[in-house]
Amino acid sequence: MSDLSRQEFRKLIREKRNALCSDTQFQAGLDLITQFSQLPEIQRAQHIALYLSADGELDTKPLIEWLWQQGKSIYLPVIHPFSKGQLLFLQYLHDDQLVYNKYGILEPKLDIRHLKPIHELDLICTPLVGFDSLGHRLGMGGGYYDRTLSHWFNTGLGAKPIGIAHDCQRVDLLPTAHWDVPLPKIVTPSQIWQWESTK
Numbered sequence: 001m002s003d004l005s006r007q008e009f010r011k012l013i014r015e016k017r018n019a020l021c022s023d024t025q026f027q028a029g030l031d032l033i034t035q036f037s038q039l040p041e042i043q044r045a046q047h048i049a050l051y052l053s054a055d056g057e058l059d060t061k062p063l064i065e066w067l068w069q070q071g072k073s074i075y076l077p078v079i080h081p082f083s084k085g086q087l088l089f090l091q092y093l094h095d096d097q098l099v100y101n102k103y104g105i106l107e108p109k110l111d112i113r114h115l116k117p118i119h120e121l122d123l124i125c126t127p128l129v130g131f132d133s134l135g136h137r138l139g140m141g142g143g144y145y146d147r148t149l150s151h152w153f154n155t156g157l158g159a160k161p162i163g164i165a166h167d168c169q170r171v172d173l174l175p176t177a178h179w180d181v182p183l184p185k186i187v188t189p190s191q192i193w194q195w196e197s198t199k
Contacts, residue, residue: 004175005175006138006141006174006175006177007141009129009130009138009171009174009175010129010130010138010140010141013129013130013138013168013169013171014055014056014129016166016168016169017055017056017057017058017166017168017169018055018056019056020056020166020168025058025059026059027189028058028059028166028189029058029059029060029061029062029063030062031189031190032058032060032062032063032164032187032188032189033062033063033066035187035188035189035190035191035192036063036066036067036187037066038192039162039185039187039192041122041123041160041162041185042067042070042072042123044122045072045122045123046072046073046122047072047073047075047116047120047121047122047123048067048072048073048074048075048121048122048123048125049074049075049076049077049089049116049121049123049124049125049159050063050064050067050074050075050076050092050125051076051077051105051125051126051127052076052098052105052106052107053127054103054104054105054106057127057164057166058164058165058166058188058189060125060164064092068094073091074091074092075089075090075091075092075116075121076089076090076092076107076108077089077107077144077148078090078101078107078108078110079101079102079103079107079144081110085142085143085144085147086144086147086148087144087145087147087148088110088115089115089116089118089121089124090107090108090110090111090114090115090116091108091114091116092108096108096109097109103140118148118151118158118159119151119157119158119159121158121159122159122160123159123160123161123162124145124148124149124159124160124161124162125161125162125163125164126139126145126149126161126162126163126164126183127139127140127145127163127164128163128164128165128169128183128186129169130165130169130170130171130174131163131165131169131170131171131174131183131186131193132170132171132172132173132174133170133172133173134173134182134195135182135183135184135186135193135195136174136176136180136182137163137180137181137182137183137186138174143179145161145181146179146180146181149161149181150181152181153181153182160184160185161181161183161184161185162183162184162185162186162187163183163185163186163187164186164187164188165186165187165188166188166189167188167189167190167191169188170188170193182195183195
């Protein structure tokens with residue numbers, strides 16, 4: 001499998017997670033809460049960026065509901081309307097109006113009153129297509145999160161990233177590119193993977 005290209009890995013892993021049945025997906029969402037409840041970062045954090053799942057990604061809605069119950073503020077990514085390849089993060093409340101972006105992913109309707117600058121977030125939970133035993137993250141190829149996390153990666157300052165994935169999204173070794181930002185921690189329904197030396 002190590003001879004596969006990044007695009008081939010994307011196709012293979014997306015097929016794996018899309019093949020998961022609804023019962024497995026439901027249980028994965030609950031198990032994710034169990035794992036997150038053990039994270040010291042979650043206990044300390046108040047402003048947490050998450051995302052709404054699509055394309056077979058692990059369902060984050062149960063986690064979002066649980067974090068709301070803990071009194072945390074949740075923010076969702078919105079594609080920047082003017083700066084190509086950049087994300088904005090808007091606070092997400094129970095009754096917020098959501099719209100589909102150009103990728104068919106739900107995001108809050110852009111309202112600058114709800115905007116939270118990235119440097120004021122405590123954690124950024126990132127989606128990913130695949131990850132490996134070294135903490136390398138394979139995204140969808142748009143580079144949005146690599147750009148978002150570049151300041152943290154270069155300085156160690158700002159919101160700490162945590163990846164979220166199904167267990168089936170892990171591979172032994174991914175091909176990497178120079179712009180890739182490895183993650184210090186990735187949470188799956190069964191395990192917390194961490195590479196604290198990453199940053």
